[in-house]
Amino acid sequence: MADTFQQRLSLLRGASLLPQLAHIVRGIEKEGLRTTPSGELAQTPHPKGLGSALTHDSITTDYSEALLEFITPALEAPQAAVDCLKNIHSFVYKHIDDELIWPASMPCILHGEDSIPIAEYGSSNTGTLKHVYRIGLAHRYGKTMQAIAGVHYNFSLPASFWPLYQSALGGTQDDQHFQTEQYFALIRNFHRYSWLVLYLFGASPALCASFMEDRDTHQLDALDDHTLFMPESTSLRMGDLGYQNNAQQGIDVCYNSLERYVEGLGKAIHSPHPAYQAIGIKVDGEYRQLNANVLQIENEYYSDIRPKRVTPSCQKPLHILAEQGVEYIEVRNLDINPFLPVGIDEQQIRFMDSFLLFCLLEESPSCEEAQSRLNVRNKSLVVNTGRQPDIRLFVNETQSRTLQDWGQELLDKIAAAADLLDQAHGKTEKGLYRAAAEAQREKLLDPCLTPSAQVLAALKEGRSFTELCLELACQHRDYFASHPPSDEVLVSLAEQSRQSLLQQQQLEVSDKESFDDFLARYNAQ
Numbered sequence: 001m002a003d004t005f006q007q008r009l010s011l012l013r014g015a016s017l018l019p020q021l022a023h024i025v026r027g028i029e030k031e032g033l034r035t036t037p038s039g040e041l042a043q044t045p046h047p048k049g050l051g052s053a054l055t056h057d058s059i060t061t062d063y064s065e066a067l068l069e070f071i072t073p074a075l076e077a078p079q080a081a082v083d084c085l086k087n088i089h090s091f092v093y094k095h096i097d098d099e100l101i102w103p104a105s106m107p108c109i110l111h112g113e114d115s116i117p118i119a120e121y122g123s124s125n126t127g128t129l130k131h132v133y134r135i136g137l138a139h140r141y142g143k144t145m146q147a148i149a150g151v152h153y154n155f156s157l158p159a160s161f162w163p164l165y166q167s168a169l170g171g172t173q174d175d176q177h178f179q180t181e182q183y184f185a186l187i188r189n190f191h192r193y194s195w196l197v198l199y200l201f202g203a204s205p206a207l208c209a210s211f212m213e214d215r216d217t218h219q220l221d222a223l224d225d226h227t228l229f230m231p232e233s234t235s236l237r238m239g240d241l242g243y244q245n246n247a248q249q250g251i252d253v254c255y256n257s258l259e260r261y262v263e264g265l266g267k268a269i270h271s272p273h274p275a276y277q278a279i280g281i282k283v284d285g286e287y288r289q290l291n292a293n294v295l296q297i298e299n300e301y302y303s304d305i306r307p308k309r310v311t312p313s314c315q316k317p318l319h320i321l322a323e324q325g326v327e328y329i330e331v332r333n334l335d336i337n338p339f340l341p342v343g344i345d346e347q348q349i350r351f352m353d354s355f356l357l358f359c360l361l362e363e364s365p366s367c368e369e370a371q372s373r374l375n376v377r378n379k380s381l382v383v384n385t386g387r388q389p390d391i392r393l394f395v396n397e398t399q400s401r402t403l404q405d406w407g408q409e410l411l412d413k414i415a416a417a418a419d420l421l422d423q424a425h426g427k428t429e430k431g432l433y434r435a436a437a438e439a440q441r442e443k444l445l446d447p448c449l450t451p452s453a454q455v456l457a458a459l460k461e462g463r464s465f466t467e468l469c470l471e472l473a474c475q476h477r478d479y480f481a482s483h484p485p486s487d488e489v490l491v492s493l494a495e496q497s498r499q500s501l502l503q504q505q506q507l508e509v510s511d512k513e514s515f516d517d518f519l520a521r522y523n524a525q
Helices: 005-012 018-023 078-093 125-141 161-169 175-201 258-270 274-279 317-324 346-361 369-385 403-424 432-438 441-445 451-459 465-482 487-510 515-523
Strands: 025-035 059-061 067-071 151-156 206-208 221-224 227-229 305-308 328-334 392-394 400-402
Touching: 005 161, 005 346, 005 403, 018 161, 018 403, 025 078, 025 346, 059 078, 059 487, 067 078, 078 346, 078 465, 078 487, 125 274, 125 487, 125 515, 151 346, 161 175, 175 258, 175 305, 175 328, 175 346, 175 369, 175 403, 175 441, 206 451, 206 465, 227 451, 258 317, 305 317, 328 346, 346 403, 346 432, 369 392, 392 403, 400 403, 403 432, 403 441, 451 465
Parallel strands: none
Antiparallel strands: 025 067, 025 151, 059 067, 151 328, 206 227, 221 227, 305 328, 392 400
């Protein structure tokens, strides 16, 4: 069996495998806070013109009623994903009056926990489950952390790729088992090398001082009366600012196999935690959380990447994943780039595809405790001091190397994976994927070119974090106004909104089971 990156590259150049790479798909989930024109968190409910946040396929909310989430379908063309996000943003702006979509990952002006309204999803059992889960998050972690936004990147290779790839490698496993095993190998390498993504695309080195108003101590510097920052940080969003509770630190989640992953996460979902037992589950007739376990549900585990499978409504994702295996992966460590109208662009998408293909093809030994500690340590170094000159990262417990040197070496392999993607799309010479990978080298040579450095440079021109974000939000709003979707797209989105409201009503009417019974049955899965 081939076991080196170069050998696997050669296999994928074969006539049967190469065309499969043209059918890689990605779906993007992009969050954005609704704010007032003065940069304060909107207190208005989710606009009815946007449909039901419970059942709409393209527009929903995350933690807060004011935290919009825009969802693309799984698409083969990178530009199609960007265009889809543009269309959704344009449609949303037609329904939020004078409100703005905040362009950054770190939140707008907050006036304490009470200023963050928890998302509402109606009276159905499914909607109540989502709402109570968020109430539980508020009790466990506070609301402030939940107002942070990001970009989630869902990635998968076509189902037809896996049996061909297994045959080329000489394997004889069941197809689904092989596919799952390979996705976990990708995930392990992502944990090893995701510091590169944080360096190249991190865009949250600063935040509004209101985010920290309840903290007695912190390590941030003051840029002005309203802005805090870390001078060499890349992504404060991916740091530990929001994690006041240490319960998750004791969770033993292993990515060496599906079985160990399910075992570790399942234990956390079913193990009571004393601090959460003290909160209570249902107090004076009102739910405070779904249960008192370490995790209420799988999604509460804050990981940078997740193995995923499409899950039927009201079923637990971990149960379906254990039964049917991994269908795609979800990358969760991408900041919103505040300088881009939809927070991400086609070049970054092409880089992410190349990076994830590299993670699949690179050798991926099992990740034991020592390696996990190194992964966490390297991530923390890049999050907090990634643009520090000659910063060194840990290759193992006794050896280190500079981020720049290691990054260039990784880019060589990522560029080779990019060449495969270009060839799959009919490019015999340097194509868009290779160009996207090569464009990142300049950032390694000059940290000032990174988004995080550009954010700080803009702030140091004399604007507060809020002023900069408002300026960019207005520019983006004007961009969407000057680049409207076709009438056909607007009609389609309006019809989706109308149908989603009908679907929510139908759910509410059809529910005959009490929420108490529904929740007991859900927790028992």
